[in-house]
Amino acid sequence: MLSRLFQRSLFVAVTCSAVFAQAADKLPNVVILATGGTIAGTGATSTTTVGYTAAKVGVDRLIEAVPELKQIANVSGEQTFQIASENMTNENWLTLAKRVNVLLKQSNVDGIVITHGTDTIEETAYFLNLTVKSRKPVVIVGSMRPSTAISADGPINLYNAVAVAGSADSVNRGVLVAMNDEILGARDVTKTNTMLANTFRSPELGDLGYIVSGKPKFYRATTRKHTADTEFDISKLDKLPAVDIAYGSANANTIAIDAFAAAGDEGIVYAGTGDGSLSTPVRARLTELRQKGFFILRSSRVGNGPTVRGGENDDDKTDFVVSDTLSPQKARILLMLALTRTHDTKKIQDMFYTY
Known part of the structure; x- marks a missing residue:
């Protein structure tokens, strides 16, 4: 009798294991x-939402804190860096992009999630949007509250990000940001508030969709080229051309511009007032630097709308490039990558209308 019960229990256990294994095999593999x-x-304390210490919890603990992940994906983790995102460097970006490209070439990887600090999440997202060479989903996620806070937003954001990365609907949509139940495109997303959970927005051009009950719902797609369709190859790069941003204001002078030029920058992004307008001394100095071989890009500090070629400056005469609708921080990224491909300003300008 006991032998029969044992055999039946063993049969049930083996059957259940086989069912669970089969179910796991059908789940997407997300790194x-x-x-x-x-x-x-x-x-x-549990109420500390300002003045906390970033980058303390490792990837294994992040995954363990959301056991529900096992229901939607086969998840594995790697600790690529452990930094606050204001310390993200060009070299970090190159390392991250190369690792993403290696992983996405593997047949047993269906998507990537990257946990990241929110201060520069939009910049990392756009860099990867231009340098990842795969159509598989890459989703960047962060939180506005630390893991120890009451109502920490990290766990649900991570769950949603894995759901998006593991979905076939996310294929070939470029690099995505998943925050606050929203799906945002890397090119247009920006941080709009210093502390609120709904800080990430694409103010003018709109979000791509929502995450509803763990499933992505897309309503639109970007028209600009990205990921596998870009011309940028970082596989053999160990550094990027030096490009910095000078900020425009009333009473604008050339002190920052001069410092960047003296430091050996190849390019300078000027975040001008209005439609990227330039004060008289700034225009004169930037024109002089362009004649010396520096690459000058006009952008705007406004945050919305295009910087129009020929609008506030005779860009054909001065041979400047304009950023279109890219923010200064994203224009810097595209200019750095553009300079790895060409020094022809007309071709560089075309890139700003393409990507």
Whole structure:
């Protein structure tokens, strides 16, 4: 009798294991690359949402904190960096992009999630949008509250990001940001508030969709080229051309511009007032630098709308490039990558209308 019960129990156990194994085989395989940030941060108390320490919690603990992930994907994790995102460097970007490209070539990887600090999440997203060579989903996620806070937003954001990265609907949509139940495109997303959970927006051109009950719902797609369709190859690069941003204002002078030029920058992005307008001394100095071989790009500090070629400056005469609708921080990224391909300003300008 006991033998029969044992055999039946063993049969049930083996059958259940086989069913679970079969179910796991049908789940997408998602790799989480952790880089630090608030999502991995800790505070002194459960009500500390400002003044916490970022980048303290490792990737294994992040995954363990969301056991529901096992229901939607086969998840594995790697600790790529452990930094606050204001410390993200060009070299970090190159390392991250190369690792993403290696992983996405593997047949047993269906998507990538990158945990990241929110301060520069939009820049990393756009860099990857231009340098990832795969149509598989890449989703960047962070949080506005540390892991120790009441109502920490990190766990649900991570769950949603894995759901998006594992979905076939996310294929060939470029690099995505998943925050606050929203799906945003890397090119247009920006941080709009210093502390609120709904800080990430694409103010003019709109979000791409929502995450509803763990499933992505897309309503639109970007028309600009990205990922597998870009011309940028970082596989053999160990550094990027030096490009910095000078900020325009009333009473604008050339002190920052002069410092960047003296430091050896190849390009300067000028975040001008209005439609990228330039004060008289700034225009004169930037024109002089262009004649000396520096690459000058006009952008705007406004945050919305295009910087129009020929609008506030005779860009054909001065041989400047304009950023179109890219923010200064994203224009810097595209200019750096553009300079790895060409020094022809007309071709560079075309890139700003393409990507």
